[in-house]
Amino acid sequence: xxxxxxxxxxxxxxxxxxxxxxxxxxxxxxxxxxxxxxxxxxxxxxxxxxxxxxxxxxxxxxxxxxxxxxxxxxxxxxxxxxxxxxxxxx
Amino acid sequence: xxxxxxxxxxxxxxxxxxxxxxxxxxxxxxxxxxxxxxxxxxxxxxxxxxxxxxxxxxxxxxxxxxxxxxxxxxxxxxxxxxxxxxxxxxxxxxxxxxxxxxxxxxxxxxxxxxxxxxxxxxxxxxxxxxxxxxxxxxxxxxxxxxxxxxxxxxxxxxxxxxxxxxxxxxxxxxxxxxxxxxxxxxxxxxxxxxxxxxxxxxxxxxxxxxxxxxxxxxxxxxxxxxxxxxxxxxxxxxxxxxxxxxxxxxxxxxxxxxxxxxxxxxxxxxxxxxxxxxxxxxxxxxxxxxxxxxxxxxxxxxxxxxxxxxxxxxxxxxxxxxxxxxxxxxxxxxxxxxxxxxxxxxxxxxxxxxxxxxxxxxxxxxxxxxxxxxxxxxxxxxxxxxxxxxxxxxxxxxxxxxxxxxxxxxxxxxxxxxxxxxxxxxxxxxxxxxxxxxxxxxxxxxxxxxxxxxxxxxxxxxxxxxxxxxxxxxxxxxxxxxxxxxxxxxxxxxxxxxxxxxxxxxxxxxxxxxxxxxxxxxxxxxxxxxxxxxxxxxxxxxxxxxxxxxxxxxxxxxxxxxxxxxxxxxxx
Numbered sequence: 001x002x003x004x005x006x007x008x009x010x011x012x013x014x015x016x017x018x019x020x021x022x023x024x025x026x027x028x029x030x031x032x033x034x035x036x037x038x039x040x041x042x043x044x045x046x047x048x049x050x051x052x053x054x055x056x057x058x059x060x061x062x063x064x065x066x067x068x069x070x071x072x073x074x075x076x077x078x079x080x081x082x083x084x085x086x087x088x089x090x
Numbered sequence: 091x092x093x094x095x096x097x098x099x100x101x102x103x104x105x106x107x108x109x110x111x112x113x114x115x116x117x118x119x120x121x122x123x124x125x126x127x128x129x130x131x132x133x134x135x136x137x138x139x140x141x142x143x144x145x146x147x148x149x150x151x152x153x154x155x156x157x158x159x160x161x162x163x164x165x166x167x168x169x170x171x172x173x174x175x176x177x178x179x180x181x182x183x184x185x186x187x188x189x190x191x192x193x194x195x196x197x198x199x200x201x202x203x204x205x206x207x208x209x210x211x212x213x214x215x216x217x218x219x220x221x222x223x224x225x226x227x228x229x230x231x232x233x234x235x236x237x238x239x240x241x242x243x244x245x246x247x248x249x250x251x252x253x254x255x256x257x258x259x260x261x262x263x264x265x266x267x268x269x270x271x272x273x274x275x276x277x278x279x280x281x282x283x284x285x286x287x288x289x290x291x292x293x294x295x296x297x298x299x300x301x302x303x304x305x306x307x308x309x310x311x312x313x314x315x316x317x318x319x320x321x322x323x324x325x326x327x328x329x330x331x332x333x334x335x336x337x338x339x340x341x342x343x344x345x346x347x348x349x350x351x352x353x354x355x356x357x358x359x360x361x362x363x364x365x366x367x368x369x370x371x372x373x374x375x376x377x378x379x380x381x382x383x384x385x386x387x388x389x390x391x392x393x394x395x396x397x398x399x400x401x402x403x404x405x406x407x408x409x410x411x412x413x414x415x416x417x418x419x420x421x422x423x424x425x426x427x428x429x430x431x432x433x434x435x436x437x438x439x440x441x442x443x444x445x446x447x448x449x450x451x452x453x454x455x456x457x458x459x460x461x462x463x464x465x466x467x468x469x470x471x472x473x474x475x476x477x478x479x480x481x482x483x484x485x486x487x488x489x490x491x492x493x494x495x496x497x498x499x500x501x502x503x504x505x506x507x508x509x510x511x512x513x514x515x516x517x518x519x520x521x522x523x524x525x526x527x528x529x530x531x532x533x534x535x536x537x538x539x540x541x542x543x544x545x546x547x548x549x550x551x552x553x554x555x556x557x558x559x560x561x562x563x564x565x566x567x568x569x570x571x572x573x574x575x576x577x578x579x580x581x582x583x584x585x586x587x588x589x590x591x592x593x594x595x596x597x598x599x600x601x602x603x604x605x606x607x608x609x610x611x612x613x614x615x616x617x618x619x620x621x622x623x624x625x626x627x628x629x630x631x632x633x634x635x636x637x638x639x640x641x642x643x644x645x646x647x648x649x650x651x652x653x654x655x656x657x658x659x660x661x662x
Binding site: 012013015016017020023024042043045046047048049051052054056 | 165168169172173176177178179205208209212214216217220224
C-alpha cells in the first residue's frame with residue numbers, strides 16, 4: 001500500500017469534469033484506490049463517490065493505492081492533480 | 091368455479107382483420123417507484139435485471155456518442171457512462187437486492203437518491219447541474235428494468251392489450267406474430283396503427299378495456315374491420331368468428347389473384363403501385379401482394395434497432411430490400427426521426443411536430459447524415475437506376491440545396507476511393523409541408539420527383555395534431571384543402587416534367603386512390619395489405635370515371651361532400 005497527500009489546485013475544484021478524468025485514469029489500474037478527506041473515505045474509481053466529496057480549490061486529500069501497480073498508479077494520479085486535471089497536458 | 095361471461099367492447103377499427111387468441115397486457119410504465127420487497131428466490135432474477143438494464147442503457151449512450159458533433163457532448167456522455175458503471179453504485183444496488191430484498195427498481199432508485207441527496211446538500215455550485223444528469227441515469231435504468239419485463243413475455247398468437255404503444259415497443263412487438271392489438275388511446279395515424287396495417291395485424295383503438303376485469307391469458311376476439319372486441323367469448327362466438335376468419339382468408343386470397351394482373355384500368359390506362367416498407371419482414375409481401383418495388387422505405391427503425399448505425403449495417407439493409415424489389419425501384423426516405431418517433435425521450439419539445447425533425451435534424455447531425463448518404467450511394471453503385479433518395483420534412487428550398495451540396499461531397503469522396511455509385515441517382519422531396527406544395531412550381535426545378543405524404547400534409551394544412559384524440563375528428567385527409575394542394579403539386583410537376591407519387595395512407599383507400607389516378611397521379615405507394623383491394627378497384631373502373639370523380643372532389647366545399655362523392659362512387 002502506498003499513499004500521498006495532494007491538494008486540489010484548479011480554481012473550480014474537483015467538480016464533475018475533473019472527477020471524470022480522475023476516475024478515467026484510476027480505472028486503468030488494477031490497484032484499489034481510495035481518497036481520504038476530512039475523515040471521509042471514498043472509492044476513487046466511483047465517480048459519484050468522488051463527486052460527493054465536493055472538494056473545492058485548496059482542499060487537501062490523501063490518495064491511497066493498494067495493488068500490483070500501486071506505484072505507477074499513484075505517480076499518474078498525483079501528476080493529474082499537479083496538472084489541474086487536464087488530461088491533455090504533460 | 092363460475093365461468094367468465096363474454097364481454098363485448100367496441101372501439102374504432104384501425105387495421106382490418108380478425109384475431110382470435112389469449113390476451114397479453116402491456117403494463118404501462120408507471121412513474122412511481124415503491125419499496126416493493128421480493129422473495130429470496132427472486133433475488134437472482136432481480137440481480138440479472140439490473141445487469142441487463144445497465145447493458146441496455148449503456149448501449150443507448152454508446153449510440154448517442156455517434157450522434158453529436160462537438161467534443162463537450164462527448165465528455166458528458168463519457169461521464170454518464172462512468173456513472174452507469176460506477177462500482178460503488180453497483181455494490182449498493184446489489185446489496186439492496188440481495189441483503190434487503192428490495193425489488194430491482196427500488197434498489198436502483200434509492201441507491202442513486204442517496205448520492206443525489208448528498209450532492210444537493212453540498213453548496214458547491216456545479217452540483218445542481220450534475221444531479222440532473224444523475225437523475226436521468228437513475229430513471230433510464232428504472233425504465234429499462236421494466237421494459238425488459240414486458241418485452242420478454244408476449245407469445246405468438248396472443249392479442250396485445252395496451253393503453254398506447256410507443257414506437258420503440260411496437261418495433262419489439264413486430265418480431266412476434268401477434269394475433270391483434272387493442273389500444274385504449276391512439277389515433278388512426280399513430281405509428282403503431284400504421285405498422286399494424288402494414289404487417290396485417292388486426293387493430294382496434296379507443297377501447298376502454300381497462301374497465302373490464304381482463305387478466306393476462308383470458309380468451310379474446312378482435313375484429314379490426316368493425317371495431318368489436320369480445321373478452322372471454324362463448325364457444326358459439328368463437329366458432330362464428332373462426333368461420334369468418336376463414337372467409338376473410340379466402341377473400342384475401344381472391345384479392346391476391348389481382349396481384350398478378352397487369353396494372354391497367356378497365357380502359358387501359360396504366361398505373362404503378364408500390365409498397366411502403368419499414369421492416370425486412372414485410373418484403374415477401376411485395377411479390378404476393380403485387381407491388382412494383384418500394385415507393386417509400388422508412389429508415390427510422392434502423393435507428394431504433396441497430397445499435398451502431400454504421401455504413402456497413404445500412405448497406406446490408408438497403409441491399410436486402412433492393413434485392414427483394416426484383417429490378418424495380420426503391421425510394422429510400424432519409425431518417426425521418428423526431429416528432430412522435432423521438433430518438434431520445436429526454437429531448438422533449440413543446441411542439442415536436444413543428445420542431446426539430448426530418449431534414450432539420452439531419453442537417454444538424456452531419457455525421458449521421460453523411461453516413462446514411464454514403465450507404466445509399468454505395469448501394470446505388472450495385473443497383474444502378476434502382477435507388478432514389480427522398481428528403482423528408484422539407485419546408486424551404488435552402489434545405490434541398492444544402493442536401494444536394496452534401497451529396498456532391500459524398501460523391502467526390504467515393505470517387506476518390508474508387509467506390510462505384512449511380513451518377514444519376516434521383517433526389518426527390520416529400521411534399522408534406524404546405525409551403526412546399528404552395529411553392530411547388532419553384533421547388534420542382536430543383537428536384538427529380540415529388541412524393542406526397544398525405545398524413546403530414548393533412549396535419550400541417552388543417553393544423554391538427556394527428557396524435558391528439560380530442561381533435562381526431564378534424565384530422566381528415568380527404569378535406570378539399572388537401573386535395574387542392576395535391577393538385578397544385580401535380581400541376582407544377584407537370585410544368586417541369588417531373589413525376590409525382592402519393593405515398594400517404596390516402597392512396598390505400600380504394601376510392602381515394604381512384605380519385606388520385608383521376609387527377610393524373612399514376613404512381614401510388616401504400617402498405618402492402620391495402621394493395622390487392624386498391625388494385626382490384628382501379629383495374630375494374632375506367633379512367634374517365636375517375637377523372638369525373640376528381641373534378642367533383644376538387645370543387646367540393648367541405649370534407650363531408652368529399653366523403654359523399656367517394657361513397658357514391660363506390661356504390662356505382
